[in-house]
Amino acid sequence: MPLLTTRPTIYLGTWSARTMWETGGVFQIASETRRYNLEVLGISETHRTQVGQQRLTSGELLLYSGHKEENVPYTQGVALMLSKQAQKALIGWESHGPRIIKASFKTKKLQSIVEKCPTKDLTILMRDLNAKVEIDNTEYEDIMGRHGLRERNENGERFANLCAFNKLVIGGIIFPHKRIRKITWTSPDHTTQNQIDHICINKTFRRTTEGVRIKRGADIASDHHLLVAKMKLKLKKHWTMGRTISQKFNTAFLQDTSKLNKFKIVLSNKFQAFHDLLNGEGTTVESNWKGIKEAITSTCHEVLGHKKHHHKEWITVDTLDRIQERRNKKAAINTSRTRAEKPRHKLNTQK
Structure with missing residues (x-):
């Protein structure tokens, strides 16, 4: 079975989008996914209802899970955005309500382990958990390091217990980074900053993770930063017996x-x-x-030869210009030396 032509090192990410209903929202997230070479992006607060999947013209696949009832508020909602390579390794996915979505992938390293012990899976938990984890890792040495940002809150205590019970390692506080690389959320007035988004991996595969940090340059009009994990992992193609798609000749x-x-x-x-x-x-x-x-x-x-399909993007040039303008303003805010300079750029993150 041939391997995918992926890099030995792949990148996974998690992001709180605040909403995906606005015009161009999905396209903008897909654009940032390609920009940072992400194979899988976990998205929370999508505000989408129902359960389904959407294939984008640029090739990404969006799997989403929200409220299944009719006439419910557009709240909560989670999703996974998969690159073309990740789609080929997808075995299956499940919806577990508006807060949990699960996907299974086949990997090169997993294959020999799964054959011998089917219960051993590489498990990755990632999303905005609103959990603050402190520097002190007493009694939690096996699942967390000493590079947290603030004191642990109540959600952080529950989160640490969850990880300890399931032997999940919290990636964001294992690796030493500057404080600016740990902050995943900033309040609209730029006075409060926290580390509340996390990427966790089960302890068995701890060594596959090479680093976890935020990408401050990514922008989707959210008050959360994109959190990315760098992993040493090769996805393996999952072959399915399906109908072959006919291609037209040029x-x-x-x-x-x-x-x-x-x-x-x-x-x-x-x-x-x-x-x-x-x-x-x-x-x-x-x-x-x-x-x-x-x-x-x-x-x-x-x-x-075969005819190439050129998909026309439905997003307007004006929208693209506004996206770039927002990205430039966010970059200016990120590079501001003092808190007083930040309001000058007036970055609107309200939905």
Whole structure:
């Protein structure tokens, strides 16, 4: 079974979007996913209802889970955005309400382990948990380091107990980083900053994680920063028995005289070789049809090639300009030396 052409090191992320209902919201998240080379992005606070999946024109696949009832408020909601490579390794996914979504992937390292011990899985837990975890890791040395940001709150206590019970390591407080690289949430008035978004991995696969830090340059009009984990992991393609998608040949090339002449010559040569085989004994109508089909399709492959689909993005140029303008303002805020300078840029994060 061939491996995907992914890098030995892959990147996973988690982000609180605050909403995905605004025009261009999904496109903007997909754009940032490609910009930071993320294979899987966990998204919370999508405010989407129902359960389903959406394939984007740019190739990403969005799996979402929200309230299933009719006429409910657009609150909560979680989603996973998968790159083209991650989609090929997807085994299956499950919705568990508006706060939990689960997806399973096949990996190179997992394969030999799964065959011997099916209960051993690489488990990754990531989202905005509103849990503050302190520097003191007494009694939690196995699942957390000493690089937290603030004192542990009530949610942080429950979160630490959850990780200890399930042997999940909290990635964001294992690796030493500058304080600015740990802050995952900033209040709208820029006075309060916390580390409340987390990425966890089960202890068995602790060594696959090479680093966890935020990406301050990513922007989707949220008060949360994108949190990314760098992992040493290769996804393996999960083969499914499905219907093959037919591809169209680029017949527009036949309008070119040189291409048309080449097509005629190659096809004529293939038919000549096929004609010689027809003179032999034991030929049937079925074998003749297969021979003719093979001659035509192989010539098309060789001379014309497949037609490429160019998807037209529905997002407007004006929206793209506004996205870039917001990104520039956020960069200016991030590089402000004092708190007094931040309000000057007036970055609007209200929905």
